[in-house]
Amino acid sequence: MQEVLFTAAGHAVTLAEAIAVGAGLAAFMVFLVVVGLFRRSRAGALAAEEEALRAAALDRRLADLARIQFETAGRVQGLAEVLSQRQSELARAVAERLDATSHRLGESMSTAARATHESLTRIAERLVMVEAAERSLSDLSSQVISLRETLANKQARGAFGQARMEAIVADGLPRGSFAFQHTLSNGRRPDCAIFLPGDPRPLLVDSKFPLESVTAMREAPTAEARKAAAQRLRGDLLKHVNDVAERYLLPGETQDVALIFVPSESVYADIAEHFDAVVQQAYRLRVVLVSPSLLMLAVQVVQAIAKDARMRAEADRMRAEVTALVGDVARLRERVGELARHFSQVGDDVGRVLISADKIARRGLRLEQLDFDAPLETPPAGAPAGE
Structure with missing residues (x-):
């Protein structure tokens, strides 16, 4: 009943106030009707009947007005429910938007924090490099000063030139x-x-x-x-x-x-x-x-x-070695020829040994068969005796 229906002249009108105003208006109209009836009661019988008819019509109108007022109150209640539902939906949507915005803001802050950390890390690395370069420049400047002092001193300069020449x-x-x-x-x-x-x-x-x-x-x-x-x-x-x-x-x-x-x-x-x-x-x-x-x-x-x-000395040594190698090859050729002659003689001796072995085998076979009637084999002409 305390829900606001509309605002008039800066004042928020609630449902209870609207009903009270309607009731006041109805009471005021009833009062006007009663006053009219009272004035017309003195008019006579015809006027009283006419007034009765008018009162009946007024009652009907009041009933219609009450019905309209009730319907208006129902509509206002429905509108209040719709407004309440819309307000809940709006609150839920706002909450969801706030949650999404908070989530995105948190991710953005996390990303910014990581980027800031990486940037600080790179800056620290570059500072380390700058410090190393500064140390190198300090060492180089000290070396240049030492070189200048060395070149200013005659003995030290002579040692410097000699060291470079020796290198x-x-x-x-x-x-x-x-x-x-x-x-x-x-x-x-x-x-x-x-x-x-x-x-x-x-x-x-x-x-x-x-x-x-x-x-x-x-x-x-x-x-x-x-x-x-x-x-x-x-x-x-x-x-x-x-x-x-x-x-x-x-x-x-x-x-x-x-x-x-x-x-x-x-x-x-x-x-x-x-x-x-x-x-x-x-x-x-x-x-x-x-x-x-x-x-x-x-x-x-x-x-x-x-x-x-x-290279010339090595070439002379190679020439001497090649000459010695040629002599060794010539001696090897002579010795291979002698070895070939020895192999030929050994081959002849092996052939004679095989002939004697064949004869011994045949004689052993005859002895095994007890065959003494076969004539003895005579050695070929030119063969040494006993083969």
Whole structure:
């Protein structure tokens, strides 16, 4: 009865209020009828009868109104039930939608959580890689600083150039074909001595180089300073070339050419480009400046010479072995011929033995049969007696 039927002027009208209003209206109409009847009672008999008829009609109308009111109340009740059912269905649909939305939201949050976890994992892996790269850069920077300190120190720089030269020679030549710090008859000890096959004279390599002059020429702030540094480098190079030619070129003891190892390709390129006169003077003194790539090429040439010498030695050994093998085959042919003659003689002897065995068998058969009347077999002509 408290269900809202409609709203009028902002006020919600319930079923009970609608019934009460209908009852009020009915009571008001009854009151009006009673007042009319009272007024018309004084009219006379005809008016009273007419009023009675009108009262009957009014009763009928009131009955119709009550019936309509009852039907309206039933319809309102049915509408309230329908509204209640629709409200339940709406609540169920809203609940289902909320459940589906919650489920999708949970899945979305789970997916987002997994994606976030994977992203954080990848970020952590990349951070580890960045830390490793940072450590590598730190190590590289420390190595570069160490290399700079090494190149700044003359003794350390000489050790660096010698170590690089020794690595190139040791990687390209077999053991026994080179020696480091080899002592000459004049007491000098070159950095490396390379021995060629079949020649006792070593090829000497010096790994010392005046790098200070090159650095000064490269870092010169003005043209005058660069010219002075170039003059200094030219003098240092000529002095070093003369020292190598004087100390390491010994007639009859060493090769006619000595090598000066320049441990940097860029430095060698600068010397070849700007100091051609020094390079030509070194050639005239039979001293050759080589970069790491040229030293590697020279080592490969020596390796090819050594390989060719070993191949010639092995070819001579193979020729001697083939000659000995031919002699062995000839002796084997003679011995096979002798063996064939022995086999022929043994075959003849075996044939005679078979003939004697056949005779013995036949005589044994006659003895078994006690047949002594058969004439004795005479040996064929030319056969030895007793066969």
